[in-house]
Amino acid sequence: CGELNEHGLHLDLHVDPDGAWTELTLEPRFQGWEAVAHGGIVCTLLDEVMAWSVIGRGTWGVTIRLNATFRKPIPTGRMIRAEGWVVERNRRASRTEGRVIDPATGDVFATAEGSFMALPEGEIERLKARYGMRRLNEPAMDTTDTGDQE
Numbered sequence: 756c757g758e759l760n761e762h763g764l765h766l767d768l769h770v771d772p773d774g775a776w777t778e779l780t781l782e783p784r785f786q787g788w789e790a791v792a793h794g795g796i797v798c799t800l801l802d803e804v805m806a807w808s809v810i811g812r813g814t815w816g817v818t819i820r821l822n823a824t825f826r827k828p829i830p831t832g833r834m835i836r837a838e839g840w841v842v843e844r845n846r847r848a849s850r851t852e853g854r855v856i857d858p859a860t861g862d863v864f865a866t867a868e869g870s871f872m873a874l875p876e877g878e879i880e881r882l883k884a885r886y887g888m889r890r891l892n893e894p895a896m897d898t899t900d901t902g903d904q905e
Contacts, residue, residue, distance in 0.1 A: 816872050
C-alpha cells in the first residue's frame with residue numbers, strides 16, 4: 756500500500772516507536788455503497804497502520820489476526836486519518852490496535868485489533884533492504900568528522 760506498489764493506495768505512512776499513522780482522502784473508486792468507503796479498504800488501512808506500528812518498534816511481522824468494528828460510515832472524498840499502535844509484544848508476536856478517525860472532529864469511524872507474528876531476523880534484513888529502511892528506533896549514524904577529539 757506504500758510507494759512500491761503501482762496499484763496500491765500509495766499511503767504516506769508516518770512511523771515511530773509510538774505507532775504509525777496516515778492521512779488520506781479515499782477516492783470514489785474505493786466506495787462500497789454510494790459515497791461510503793468499502794469495508795475491505797477500511798480493513799486494509801487498519802492492517803497497514805497496525806503492521807507499521809510493529810515495524811516502528813524495531814521488528815517486522817505478518818498479520819495472523821485482524822478484527823475490525825465499523826462504527827460510522829466512512830465517506831469517500833473527505834480526509835480521514837488511520838492510526839495504529841502496539842499494545843503488547845513478546846518474542847514471537849505483537850498485539851496491536853488501530854482506528855480510523857475524522858481528523859477535524861476526532862469522530863471514530865472504525866476500530867481494530869490485530870496480531871502480528873514476528874519474522875525471522877534474516878527475513879527482516881531482506882525486507883529492510885527492499886524498502887530502503889533501517890530500524891526506525893535506531894539513531895542515524897553521524898559520519899561527519901568535526902575534528903574534535905576527547
